Amino acid sequence: MWIWLIVLCGVLALVGVVIQRRMANTETGESLSSASEEGEGTEESALVAKRDTAGEREVSAITATKDGGWIINPESAFRLTLYGIDQATALRIKHILDATGAEWPPSAKVDALLPVIVRSHLRCKEIEAYINEFRPVYLKTLDDLQRTSPEWATATEQGRKELLASFRAHALASLDTRPRGNLTILFEDTPNDLTIDAALLDRFGYDLMQLYLRHADPPGKIYLLSRKHPDRAGFDELVNHGLAIRGPEIPLHAIVDTLKLKEIKAMVADLNPPPLTRKAQAIPYLLALPDAKDRVARVAPLQEYFQLRPLPPEFAHVDLQHLASAWRYMREIATLLVDTYTRGHDVVEQKQFYQEHDAGVSGWKIVPDEDACPYCKRSAERTYPVSQAPRIPLHLGCHCQLVPSYTPAAKPVCELQAVEIV
Numbered sequence: 001m002w003i004w005l006i007v008l009c010g011v012l013a014l015v016g017v018v019i020q021r022r023m024a025n026t027e028t029g030e031s032l033s034s035a036s037e038e039g040e041g042t043e044e045s046a047l048v049a050k051r052d053t054a055g056e057r058e059v060s061a062i063t064a065t066k067d068g069g070w071i072i073n074p075e076s077a078f079r080l081t082l083y084g085i086d087q088a089t090a091l092r093i094k095h096i097l098d099a100t101g102a103e104w105p106p107s108a109k110v111d112a113l114l115p116v117i118v119r120s121h122l123r124c125k126e127i128e129a130y131i132n133e134f135r136p137v138y139l140k141t142l143d144d145l146q147r148t149s150p151e152w153a154t155a156t157e158q159g160r161k162e163l164l165a166s167f168r169a170h171a172l173a174s175l176d177t178r179p180r181g182n183l184t185i186l187f188e189d190t191p192n193d194l195t196i197d198a199a200l201l202d203r204f205g206y207d208l209m210q211l212y213l214r215h216a217d218p219p220g221k222i223y224l225l226s227r228k229h230p231d232r233a234g235f236d237e238l239v240n241h242g243l244a245i246r247g248p249e250i251p252l253h254a255i256v257d258t259l260k261l262k263e264i265k266a267m268v269a270d271l272n273p274p275p276l277t278r279k280a281q282a283i284p285y286l287l288a289l290p291d292a293k294d295r296v297a298r299v300a301p302l303q304e305y306f307q308l309r310p311l312p313p314e315f316a317h318v319d320l321q322h323l324a325s326a327w328r329y330m331r332e333i334a335t336l337l338v339d340t341y342t343r344g345h346d347v348v349e350q351k352q353f354y355q356e357h358d359a360g361v362s363g364w365k366i367v368p369d370e371d372a373c374p375y376c377k378r379s380a381e382r383t384y385p386v387s388q389a390p391r392i393p394l395h396l397g398c399h400c401q402l403v404p405s406y407t408p409a410a411k412p413v414c415e416l417q418a419v420e421i422v
């Protein structure tokens with residue numbers, strides 16, 4: 001029990017110190033970058049990019065590999081090697097990953113990285129290696145669970161959806177090494193071709209395409225967005241670009257379909273209609289009225305209804321489902337890059353801090369998070385010698401913490417004397 005209390009106090013103290021050091025860094029410009037650890041055979045040269053923008057670390061280094069890749073975190077225990085991009089793009093990515101301050105939570109970094117990834121042909125060696133190793137295991141488990149499930153063959157469509165959700169959870173839980181994140185997207189949305197049509201991005205811009213794709217499924221869905229809704233301005237833009245229609249342009253039946261039975265009944269109450277107990281009765285009754293549109297407009301704010309349109313004919317070759325899936329996949333790639341990069345950097349700082357300020361450290365422990373994979377939980381079962389700190393992140397997307405351990409304190413002197421007297 002007391003060991004965990006010490007561990008907890010250590011983590012809390014460290015978090016405070018790291019925050020203090022980051023603030024000090026912003027103010028004084030002191031470099032927090034540490035020297036690279038051991039070299040790698042494929043490295044060609046180290047490039048140093050000076051940064052002087054407030055809120056960023058002063059010095060960041062990337063390393064070029066002989067086969068055209070860029071190691072963006074050579075100091076980390078888990079290196080990330082990017083291919084398919086030029087040096088300027090690699091530095092831009094590192095620039096985003098290095099951003100610090102309250103306005104840069106991980107989600108903001110993912111948002112900032114995604115446009116860079118979407119517009120490039122970026123590939124990450126370590127992410128691809130993970131997918132190549134574990135995707136077949138995941139898919140096989142999923143397949144085995146379906147084949148051996150007594151309910152699967154006779155289940156309804158809804159029943160199969162629920163069964164598949166539980167099979168997915170089971171297949172993911174059985175993986176020995178598991179990054180935090182949405183692995184279903186990583187394993188099931190793996191696109192053959194990650195190229196996003198540049199003409200599409202040039203024509204509509206990244207933000208508009210992201211909004212469009214986020215709402216493209218299911219096709220034809222009606223969206224009711226008040227003026228205060230965060231996506232409202234974006235939808236107005238979609239209308240301006242011909243990617244959506246609004247209010248009166250939307251077929252009336254599609255809007256009425258989204259209303260509740262009691263709302264439809266209220267629209268026709270003055271006509272003493274026959275008993276309308278289901279929407280299937282009420283909708284045709286309302287739509288058959290010559291003034292149906294006026295009646296709907298009096299209750300439903302038509303200007304706040306939106307429906308996406310298909311892409312223009314010149315983009316007829318674009319498969320929207322494929323595009324949306326590739327976009328989700330790239331978001332997951334961005335998330336893994338942010339998580340792995342950040343954890344690796346923080347652990348280097350933590351280790352350095354303890355080595356400089358805490359002479360009492362006698363070893364290291366790994367504290368896994370509650371969703372940690374079996375590999376991390378096994379690795380956390382032992383204490384590591386002070387000279388052999390575990391290399392965290394232990395794998396892609398690992399969220400484990402590094403904490404110091406201490407030699408148990410000697411028994412109090414008075415207690416020892418009492419033992420001798422007896």
Ligand SMILES: [Zn+2]
Pocket residue numbers: 368372373376394395398399400
């Ligand atoms: Zn871990």
